[in-house]
Amino acid sequence: MELENRGPVGPSIIDDYPREDFGDFFEMENVEIQMKKITSGSYYKGKDDGHVNERPRHRVHMTRSFWMSLHPITEFQYQEVIKKNPSMFKDQEGSSNYPVEKVSWDNAVTFCKKLTELEREAGRLPEPYVYRLPTEAEWEYVCRGGSDEDFVEDIETISWYFKNSNERAHEVGTKEPNNWGFYDMQGNVWEWVMDGCDFQELEYYENPAHQLQKVDIDDAVNPFNKDGANKIAKGGCWLLDPAACRPSARFINPPDSKYFVLGFRIVLGEPLSKK
DSSP states (O other), X not given: OOOOXXXXXXXXXXXXXXXXXXXXXXXXXXXXXXXXXXXXXXXXXXXXXXXXXXXXOEEEEEOSOEEEESSOOBHHXXXXXXXXXXXXXXXXXXXXXXXXXXXXXXXXHHHHHHHHHHHHHTTOSOTXXXXXXXXXXXXXXXXXXXXXXXXXXXXHHHOOOTTTSOSSOOOTTOSOOOTTSXXXXXXXXXXXXXXXXXXXXXXXXXXXXXXXXXXXXXXXXXXXXXXXXXXXXXXXXXXXXXXXXXXXXXXXXXXXXXXXXXEEOOEEEOOBXXX
């Protein structure tokens, strides 16, 4: 799709940063986090007949490359950076390759900041790039992997969910990847994203006078919603059915929430605007 020069819509990604290329794939030293490049493109985000907080389905343009971790952050990786492991499923089968869980949104942001500091000090991360949580738009773009469909095409192959999980989390990367080569994006653990969100009653969404947030309109560019007392997690988990694992599905909680089904993955990219 040929994109018009529409300019950023709402709180978005800052424009004044130097473009760097970290390659199509790299693995971070010590913490062993594997990162893969995502290039620009457009897709349809959300679902018109999904839960009210997933509406409306709208066109989104991602105009910047970024790098995302192939897997959710593991217990080993979290331990290496934060020096502790909060997970309920720690030391399962003698492995630390399970997704870290029982981490709040605040904990996940702290991990990203600390990782950024360590990589900057090691000379491997030029200013102003940072490690951070993905925006909801970035996360859903990668999860869909080029598909306009909002369902899990082969749930048994790519996801740990309630029917096959034996009621527990599983080591990352033990199911098949999605179309773009990313593992565990649907099922295993929910994944925090950067965006804020407020709970609204059904009548709020059904009211024709309701004004959509700027991140929810067609042709939003690199959208990011910093407002809202709560934060969003994506991807479903081992405890729930396939409907919760859909790309547009949301799990909305206060940023200090910690559950044994809640983890995160990271991206490398430009810092998000605070405007």
